[in-house]
Amino acid sequence: MLGKLTWSAIPFDQPIPLVAAALVGLVLLGVIAWVVLAGYFPYLWREWITSVDHKRIGVMYVLLGLVMLIRGFSDAILMRSHQALAYNAPGYLPPEHYDQIFSAHGTIMIFFGAMPFMIGLMNFVVPLQLGVRDVAFPTLNSVSFWLTATGALLVNVSLVIGEFARTGWWPSPPLSEITYSPGVGVDYYLWAIQISGIGTLMSGVNLVTTILKMRAPGMSYLRMPMFCWTALASNLLIIAAFPILTATLAMLTLDRYLGFHFFTDEAGGNSMLFMNLFWAWGHPEVYILALPAYGIFSEVISTFSGKPLFAYRSMVWATLAICLLSFTVWLHHFFTMGPGGDVNGVFGITSMIIAVPTGVKIFDWMFTMYGGRVRFTTPMLWSVAFVVTFVVGGATGVLLAIPPADFVLHNSLFLVAHFHNVMVSAVVFAAFAGYTYWFPKAFGFTLDEWWGKAAFWFSLVGYVWVFTPLYVVGLMGMTRRMQHFSVAEWYPWIVAASLGVIVMFAGVVCQVVQLVVSIRRREHLRDLTGDPWDGRSLEWATASPPPSFNFAVMPHVEGEEAYWAIKQRAREQARLREEPDYEPVEMPLNSPTGFVCAFFATLVGFAMIWHIWWLAALGLAGAFATFVVFAWRDRVEYEIPAEAVARINRLNRASRLEALQQARRKEAA
C-alpha cells in the first residue's frame, strides 16, 4: 500500500535533522496557522497563489530563492563548523549525515536558491523592460513556478522522511546506482530535479518567446536593455541544456528503478557517459546563472554611474559568444578521468577562450564607471565588489583550465574555492544587487540603505575570509568533502574559514533585518514617482508597484535607453508627455492551474520516491485532468475599462509631475 515507506523512514535516532526539521515544520505550520486565522488566506489565494501576473510570480520566485539560500547557507554552517572540529577527531556529524549535507548544500544552492532567484528577477523585469503587459504564456508561467516549488519541497521533505542523496550534487554513477545507494536519497534528488526541471524548461520557453516575439513597438534587438539580452542568452541555454539533464536523470532513474544498464559497471554500461551528459548540461548551467547576473550588473552600473552602458554592442556580442562557447568546455570537469592529452588540450583551450568575452565585459563595466558620477548605493557596492572579486575567481579558473595544473588541483578545496569565488561573486552578489535595485519597483518603497550596506560589507568580508583559506589549503593538497582529517598544517586554515562563516552569518542577519526595518519604515522610504534611482530603461517609466497591466498605453521606443530619452525630453520641456488616449486593457484571468498541477506533481514525486505506484498513477491522472479543465475554460480574460486605466495612470503622472517641478525648483534655487 505505501511502497517502501514505513516508520523507520523517520530518523528518530538522529537528533540534528529531526530537531532542525521539527523547527522548520513548526515555523511553517505557525505561518500557515497565522495566515488562516488572520483571514489572509483568501487574499493570498486570490492575489498570489493563483496569480498569473509575471510580477507576482517573479516575486514568489525570488522569495523561494531567498528562503532556499538561507537553507543552503545553514548546510554550509554545518559543514564548516564540522570540519573545524574534525581534526584528528570525528567531528559532530556522522559520515552518512555529513555526506547528505554537502549533497543537499550543492543541490539546493544551484537548483533552488540561485535558479529561482535569477528566474524570478528575469520574470519580474523582462516584460517591464520590453514595455509589454506580461510574458507570452502567463498561466504556464505560474505552472513553472509551482513546479519549481514542488522540487524545493521534495528536497526539504527528505530531511524528515527518509534521507537525501549522499552522492554529491551531481550523482555520479556507479555510486548513485541502486547497488551502492540502495536508499531513497538519490531518488529524492532525481524526482525533485526532474519536476523542477520541467518548470525551468517551461520558463525558458516562455521568456525566449517573450523576448523574441513580444517587444514594444520600436524596440529592435539592439535597443533592448542589456538585462534582456542576457536573459535571452540564459533562456536559450535553458532550452538547449535542460533537456540533456532531463534525459540523463531519466537514464539514471531507469537504471535504479527498472534495472537498466546505462551507467552500471556491468552488462556493457558506461559511467563516463553520465559524466559527459551531465556536464554537457552542467557547464551551460553555470552560464544560465551567470549571464542574467552580468545583465543585472550592467543595469546597475550604468544607472548608478549616470551613463549609458559602455560599448553596448560589444557587450551583446560577448553575451552571445559566452552563450555559444559554454557548450564547448564541459570536458574540463573531468580532465583526470582519462580523455587523453589531445582531448584535454582542446578543452583546456576552449575553457580559456571563454575568459575573452568575459574580459570584454569586465572592461565594459569599468569604462561605464570611468568618468561617470558614481553613486555608491547598495546595488552599486555589490556590483563593484563583483568586478573585483570575480576577476580573482576568473583567474583561478584559467589556472584550472590548464590540464596539468588540473591534475594537481582536481577535486581539491582549491577547486571548491574557485567555483564559490565565481558563483558567489557573480550570482549571489547579482541576486542581492538586483533584489535591492528592483525591490522599490515591486513594492513602491526602497530598502533601507544602512542595513543594506551593513549586509554587503559583512557578506563581502565573510566571503573573502571563508574562501581565501580554502584556496590555500587546497594548494596544500586537501581534497573536498572530507569528513575528518589529520594533517596538522591544514588545521589553522580550516579554523580560519570557519570563523569567516560567522562574519557571513552576520551579513545574512543584516539582510533579514534590512527587510524587516524597511517594511516597518515603508512610509518613510516610499517612492511615488516609480523612478527612485533615476533609471534608464522602461521599467522605471511606470508606477511602483506597476499596475497589473504594466503600462497604461504601450510605449513607443525611439532609441537605446528608451526611458532615458522620454525623461530627458520631459526635463527639457518641464512637462510630461501628452496624456495618451486610454483604451480598455484585456488581461488574462488568474488560474489555480499551476498550484493544482504542482500539488499533483508533488504526489507523483513523493509516490515515485517511495514506490507507491497507485498514488503516482493517481497524481498523473490528476495533472492531466487539471489541464483538460483548464483547456475547457470559456472565459480566459477580463477587461479593465479605459476609465480605470486612466485613473491609475493619472495618479502616477501627478507624482511624476510633482517630482519634475521639485527638481526644477531646486535647480532654480
Place this chain on the structure above:
Amino acid sequence: MSSSAAIPGVVPIRRDPNHLGHHAAGEGETRATGRGIGGPSSKRIVVGYGFWIFLLSDIVMFAAFFAAYAVLRGGTAGGPGPAELFDYTNVAIETVLLLFSSFACGVATLALNARRALLFQAAMAVTFLLGAGFLALELREFTDLVARDAGPTRSAFLSAFFTVVGCHGLHVTAGLLWLLTMMAQVFAKGFRPDILRRVMCFSLFWHALDIVWVAVFTVVYLMGSAA
C-alpha cells in the same frame, strides 16, 4: 495611438496591441512583425513560436538519448545484437503507419482551416487509428523481445534501445491523448481561436514525432544493425 473608431465605417485595427486579449486572433498581424517594429506579434504567432521552441528542446532531449544509444550500441554484454533482433518488416510497417497518420493529421488541419467539422473529426479519427496501430506494433515488438530474453535489463545496448524507442512511443501515447482531447474540444466548443491554436500546436507535435521517428529509424535500426 489615436483611435479611429470615431470615423464611421473604420474599425480600429490594433485595439489590443499586447495581443493578450481576444482581439489577438489575427488582427493586425501583418503590421506586428514581432521584430520590434510593429510591436508584439499576434497571439497565433506567439503560440506557434513558443511551441516550436518547446519542440526544439524536446529534440535536444532525444539527441541525448541518441547519443547514449550510439555510445552503448556495442555494449551487448555477450547478449543478442541489433542484427539478430530487429525485424525490419515490422519497422517498415510502423514507419508507413506513422507517415500516413501524419498525412491524415495534415488533412485534419486543412479541414480545420476550411471549417469543415465532420471532415476534421474523420481525419483526426484516422490519425488516431494509424497512431494507435503504430503503438500496437511497437508494443508487440517490445513484448516479443522480452519473451526472447532480450529485455532492457539484458544489456546496455538493449537498455538504450528500449529507452530511445520507448521514449518516442511515450510521446506518441501522449499525442494520442492530446488528439482525443482536441477532438472533444472542437466537438464541444467549435472553431474557437484558442482551440484552433491548440490544434495547430498538436499538428506541429505530431509532425515532429515523425521527424524523430526518421531519426529513430536511421540511427537505431539502420545504423544499429550496420555496426
